[in-house]
Amino acid sequence: MIIGITGGSGCGKTTALQALETLGAVILDCDAIYHELLQKDTAMLTAIENRFPGTVVAGALQRKKLGQIVFNDKKALEDLNQITHCAVKAEVEKHLGNDLVAIDAIGLFESGLNELCHITVAITAPLEDRIARLMARDNIPKEYALARIQAQPSDEEFAQRCDHVLVNDRTKETFYNKCLAFFRQLGIMKENQ
16 A cells, blocks of 8 residues: 655644554655755756756755745746656655555655555645744744745645645644544554554
């Protein structure tokens, strides 16, 4: 069984994935895979530098510089996604031999990863909660957190595309328990305990 987990930054996807991991899932974090590829996929880095000159210095991506470009320009973000999605999807496909896999991808549908999934779940949360989480987690100012959120699809877009929606509007512990209950009721997995 392959479950796709998606939603915007700061919604609580990590908490949902922790619940799935408790239930025995192998987690494929597409953001982490992307960062691994930035270390070893020179073709992808070259393509990023060619499209966004000055964002790769001495072989290293300048994330904040790239973020300032793509989070304020929808076409630029689309171009970046086009460069990265194929490489990430190919890497994900190498890890799909397990009984239960959760694919964590903000661009689940844009990348075509949803086609690999049996179930898709959108994680949503109130805007102010998302901003506060991003500011705390990434040590960024409110304006940058808001720009990042506004560059992504809305909660409504995620909800419309997915099979299920989990709303994260309480404490982390409450949301974790909500996720556990939801995934257990699907009856598709056994706990690793």
